[in-house]
Amino acid sequence: MRKCVIIGAGPAGLNAALYLKRAGIDAVIIEKEIPGGEMLKTNKIENYLGFSEIDGGELALKMSKQVKDLGVKIIRDKVLKVSKKDKFIIEMEKDSLEADYVIVATGRTPRKLGLRGEEELTGKGISYCAVCDGAFYRGKEVAVIGGGDSALTEALYLADLCSKVYVIVRRDLRASDVLQNRVKSKENIVVLKNVNVSELRYDESLSDILLDDGKMLPVNGMFIAIGGSPELSFLDGVGIEMEKGYIKTNDRMETNIKGLYAVGDVRSKDFYQIITAASDGAIAALSIKEEG
Ligand code: NDP
Numbered sequence: 001m002r003k004c005v006i007i008g009a010g011p012a013g014l015n016a017a018l019y020l021k022r023a024g025i026d027a028v029i030i031e032k033e034i035p036g037g038e039m040l041k042t043n044k045i046e047n048y049l050g051f052s053e054i055d056g057g058e059l060a061l062k063m064s065k066q067v068k069d070l071g072v073k074i075i076r077d078k079v080l081k082v083s084k085k086d087k088f089i090i091e092m093e094k095d096s097l098e099a100d101y102v103i104v105a106t107g108r109t110p111r112k113l114g115l116r117g118e119e120e121l122t123g124k125g126i127s128y129c130a131v132c133d134g135a136f137y138r139g140k141e142v143a144v145i146g147g148g149d150s151a152l153t154e155a156l157y158l159a160d161l162c163s164k165v166y167v168i169v170r171r172d173l174r175a176s177d178v179l180q181n182r183v184k185s186k187e188n189i190v191v192l193k194n195v196n197v198s199e200l201r202y203d204e205s206l207s208d209i210l211l212d213d214g215k216m217l218p219v220n221g222m223f224i225a226i227g228g229s230p231e232l233s234f235l236d237g238v239g240i241e242m243e244k245g246y247i248k249t250n251d252r253m254e255t256n257i258k259g260l261y262a263v264g265d266v267r268s269k270d271f272y273q274i275i276t277a278a279s280d281g282a283i284a285a286l287s288i289k290e291e292g
Contacts, residue, residue, distance in 0.1 A: 001024070001025070001026045002025050002026065002100045002101070002288075002292055003025070003026040003027075003028070003098070003099045003100050003101070004016075004020050004025055004026065004027050004028075004099055004100065004101040004102070004103060004285075004288060005027075005028050005029075005030060005088065005090050005097055005099040005101070005102050005103070006020075006027060006028070006029045006030070006102075006103045006105055007029075007030050007079050007082075007090070007102065007103070007104050007105060007106055007234075008029075008030075008031060008037065008104070008105035008106040008107060008264070008266075009029050009031035009035035009036070009037065009064060009074055009105075010035075010036065010037025010038060010039065010105060010107050010264055010265075010277060011037065011039065011063060011264065011274045011275075011277040011278040011281070012037075012105040012107075012263040012264025012265070012266075012277035012278060012280050012281040013029055013031075013037075013103065013105030013263070013264070013281060014029070014035065014063045014064060014066075014067050014278075014281065015063075015277075015278040015279075015280075015281030015282050015285075016103050016105060016261075016263060016280075016281035016282070016284050016285045017029055017067045017070075017072045017281075017285075018066065018067050018070065018072075018281075018282075018285075019281065019282045019285030019286060019289075020285045020288065020289070021067070021070045021071065021072055022070070023285060023286070023288075023289040025101075025285075025288060025289065025292070027072050027285075028072070028073050028075060028097065028099075029067075029072060029073070029074045029075065030074075030075045030077055030079055030090065030092060030097075031074055031075070031076060032076070032077065032078040032079075033076075034060075035060060035063070035064035035074055036056070036057065036059075036060025036061070036063070036064065037060070037107050037264075038056075038107060038265070038274075039056040039057070039059055039060040039063075039274060040056060040057055040060055040131075041056065041129045041130075041131050041132060042056030042131065042153065043055060043056060043130075043131045043153075043157050044056070044153075044157075045059055045274065047273070047274075047275070048274050048275055049275060056131070057131075059274075075092075075095070077092040077093055077094050077095060078092060078093045079091070079092050079234045080092060080093060080234055081234055081236075081237075082102060082234055082235055082238055082260075083237065083238065084238065084257065084259070084260075087099060087100060088100070088101070088102045088259065088260070090102065100259060101259045101260075101261065101288050102259065102260050102261070103253075103261045103262070103263055103281070103284050103285075103288075104232075104235070104247060104255075104260070104261065104262045104263070104266055105262075105263045105264050105266065105277075105281065106230065106231070106232070106266050107228075107230070107264055107265040107266055108227075108228035108229050108230045108231070108265045108266065109228050109229065109230075109231045110128040110224065110225075110226075110227075110228045111224075111226050111227050111228050111229060112224065113145065113197060113224055113226065115197060115198075115199070115200050116199070116200065117200040117202055118200065118224075121200060121202055121205065121206050124202075124204065124205040124206065125200075125202060125205045125206025125207075125220060125221055125222060126200075126206060126221075126222050126223075126224065127221065127222070127223050127224070128223070128224050128225070129223075130144075130153075130154040130157045130158050130223050131157060133221075133223075134157060134158050134161050134162075134223075135161065136221070137158070137161065137162050137220060137221040138161050138162065139161075139162065139163055140162055140163060140219075140220045140221060141162065141163055141164040141165075141166070141217070141218060141219045141220065142158055142162045142164075142165055142166070142219050142220065142221035142222065142223065143165070143166040143167075143168055143197075143209055143217060143219045143221070143222045143223070144158065144165060144166070144167050144168070144222075144223045144225060145168050145197060145222065145223070145224045145225065145226055146167075146168075146169070146224070146225040146226040146227070147167070147169035147170070147171070147172065147173040147174050147175060147193075148174050148175050148225065148226075148227060149175045149176055149179060150225040150227070151167060151169075151175065151225035151226070152167070152173070152175040152179040152180065152182075152183050153179065153225075154223050154225050155167050155183060155186075155189055156179070156182055156183060156186065156189075158223065159186045159188050159189050162188070162221070163188065164188050164189075164190065165186075165188060165189045165190070166189075166190050166191075166192060166217055166219065167183070167189060167190070167191045167192065168192050168195055168196070168197060168211065169191065169192065169193045169194070169195070170194070170195070170196050171193070171194060172193055172194075173191070173193070192211070192215075195211050195212060195213050195215075196211065196212045197209050197210070197211060197212075197222070198210050198211060198212040200222070201216075205220070206219065206220060206221065206222060207220070209222060228265075229245050229246075230245065230246055230247065230265070230266045232247070232266070238257060238260070239256075239257065240255055240256065240257055240260065241255065241256040242268075243268035244268060246266065246267055246268035246269075247262035247266055247267045247268065248267070248268050249261070249262050249263075249267045249268070251283075252283060252284070252287040253267070253280055253283050253284035253287060254287060261284040261287070261288070262284075263277065263280035263281045263283075263284045264277035264280050264281065265277060267280065
């Protein structure tokens with residue numbers, strides 16, 4: 001039986017597994033955290049067909065259950081290296097596997113602002129996930145950095161917990177009109193445009209942030225939502241072709257390495273949505289099926 005190792009259990013990886021298994025191809029997923037990917041950081045999803053509104057964690061659970069129920073094994077481990085001889089060899093922290101095909105579905109990791117203190121304040125005032133950490137800031141003033149869909153989704157979530165939410169946007173908002181209109185209707189969200197955070201003020205934890213227009217905001221929490229980029233050091237040495245920091249694929253999700261596919265947020269494309277990630281996974285699986 002042909003075997004495929006999928007690295008990453010977000011919607012792209014899970015849907016690839018679903019299609020592979022149904023096509024009679026042995027599929028194994030390796031995931032370093034719990035299955036779900038970025039969905040786990042989202043409280044409300046309203047644009048995944050079939051669910052007019054669903055909690056991100058619940059959708060993640062439904063997807064992973066569906067795949068596990070088909071008999072797909074999800075291994076909890078971190079991939080350190082992928083290499084190719086006759087077959088692919090996938091080395092993990094605790095084990096290693098061989099496969100005929102590899103699908104990379106590792107998404108992207110949050111981008112950092114690069115401010116002094118950002119690293120040491122992570123968990124002490126700085127967060128990259130409102131759903132995970134928002135409750136620590138109940139009744140307090142917080143800031144969200146970024147002007148995309150993620151930043152406004154975070155701000156809306158925090159507005160129900162915190163007394164005031166500043167949204168700091170370096171240029172203008174680029175989030176969808178739906179989200180922008182919702183933000184406008186929240187009295188405790190203040191959007192500040194054409195401004196950057198220049199300094200963090202803190203002792204044990206964050207107390208204020210200084211903006212480059214000279215304003216100081218007394219916030220205890222700062223949520224950074226400025227996009228992300230793929231972390232692909234495990235592919236060093238494979239010779240994979242990249243495009244603007246993302247893996248380059250064709251329409252069948254094939255990379256320049258035969259047998260190696262990339263799906264979801266890790267690949268270079270125009271639209272990064274849960275449904276497009278899931279679609280990428282299906283396409284990769286069907287492409288593999290056709291090869292055999
Ligand atoms: P985006 O890349 O869309 O937005 C990033 C935001 O951060 C932009 O406002 C950008 O500013 C700003 N930014 C980037 N770097 C910096 C920096 N160094 N300092 C200050 N600001 C910075 O990322 P998102 O995570 O919001 O979204 C990623 C993708 O996921 C998008 O395709 C989005 O549509 C999708 N998504 C969809 C959701 C939904 O449909 N409900 C929810 C969440 C995400 P600038 O514009 O100036 O570059």
